[in-house]
Amino acid sequence: MKILLADDDQDQLDLRCLLLAKHGHQTIAVATAAAALEKAKRDRPHCAVVDLNIPTEALGLALIRDLKHFDPDIRIFVLTGGDPKRFNTLAERSLVEEIIVKGSSTAYLVKKLTDIAAQEDPILVGLRMQLAKDRVVTFDVKAVPRAARSEVAGITTDGAMKVRIAAVPDKGKANEELRDILADWFAVPKSNVELLRGETSQRKVWRVRK
Numbered sequence: 001m002k003i004l005l006a007d008d009d010q011d012q013l014d015l016r017c018l019l020l021a022k023h024g025h026q027t028i029a030v031a032t033a034a035a036a037l038e039k040a041k042r043d044r045p046h047c048a049v050v051d052l053n054i055p056t057e058a059l060g061l062a063l064i065r066d067l068k069h070f071d072p073d074i075r076i077f078v079l080t081g082g083d084p085k086r087f088n089t090l091a092e093r094s095l096v097e098e099i100i101v102k103g104s105s106t107a108y109l110v111k112k113l114t115d116i117a118a119q120e121d122p123i124l125v126g127l128r129m130q131l132a133k134d135r136v137v138t139f140d141v142k143a144v145p146r147a148a149r150s151e152v153a154g155i156t157t158d159g160a161m162k163v164r165i166a167a168v169p170d171k172g173k174a175n176e177e178l179r180d181i182l183a184d185w186f187a188v189p190k191s192n193v194e195l196l197r198g199e200t201s202q203r204k205v206w207r208v209r210k
Contacts, residue, residue, distance in 0.1 A: 001117035002026045002043065002184075006036035006063065007051040007079065012102070016049065019106055023114050024128075026187050033063040040067055043184070044151065045074065047113060051102075052080040052087070061092050068095045075116060077109065123155045131186060135210040143178055143202050145169050150177060152185050160203065175199060182206060 003020060007013045008031050017027040028043055030036045033054050040048065048067055052060040060078075067074055076096040080087060084099040093099075100109055131137045140160035144153070147164035154162050167177040175195055183190040186208050198204030 001047065001113065001120070002028065002045040003113060004028045004030070004036060004040055004043070004045040004048040006030050006033065006048065006054055008032065008053075008055050009051070012051075016106065016109070019110055020113065023110055025113065025117065033059045036063055037066050037070070040074070041070060044071070044149075047075045047077065047116060049077045049079065049109065049113075052078050052082070061090065064092045064095050077112065121155050123159065124152065124161065127161070128186065131188075131208060131210055136207065138196070138205065138207045141178065141182075141198075141204045141206055143169075143174060143204060145174050145202075150181055152181065169200070169202075172199075175204075178204070178206075182208060 003025050005013055005016050005027055007016075010031065013029050013031065017029050020027050028039050028045055030039055036048070036050070050060060050063055054060045054063065064076055064078070067076060078087065078096050078099045079102050080099060081102045084101055087093060087099050098112065127137055127139055142156050142160045142162050144162065144164045145168055147166055149164060150166045151164050152161060153164045156162050163178060163181055165174055165177045165181065167173040179190055179193045179195070183193045188208060188210060192209040194207045196205040196207055
């Protein structure tokens with residue numbers, strides 16, 4: 001799962017990245033609110049872990065609103081060094097999953113994020129596990145072009161990976177976007193993603209190498 005981590009404390013940021021990577025998550029680390037929003041728009045993370053004071057509470061609250069405005073589906077966890085009960089009185093409370101006090105066990109945050117990742121379709125999880133084990137995986141993809149959001153969107157009834165793409169199927173644009181999405185989802189270089197069959201079809205066969 002792809003997780004955006006926004007904190008101006010570099011030591012804490014590095015520690016969370018290390019722990020989450022050990023649990024198989026892909027992390028995007030930023031130290032400012034502006035960089036966090038820019039990365040969210042470019043990389044489309046599933047979750048965000050946001051320091052409330054980055055470096056001020058006003059900027060942290062604005063970041064929460066901006067992230068949710070841009071992507072209503074993103075799941076946000078807030079880290080605070082203050083009284084979490086006060087945050088419960090703010091309008092932004094309805095936009096976040098949970099408030100976690102900084103200095104408490106990082107294992108709790110890792111567990112919450114890992115539980116969210118486990119909610120993914122087991123077939124999709126299996127593809128990632130197969131790639132990690134065998135260093136190569138081959139699978140069917142059903143492309144859904146002209147989508148509002150580019151993303152891996154689950155599994156079709158006949159077992160293909162369903163991928164929504166914003167590009168139109170013209171002059172290879174859809175296949176290039178598919179390659180980008182798959183490389184990002186599997187966390188491999190684009191050069192490791194190969195289209196085997198279905199260049200001009202919605203149904204395609206791809207191979208990904210570690």
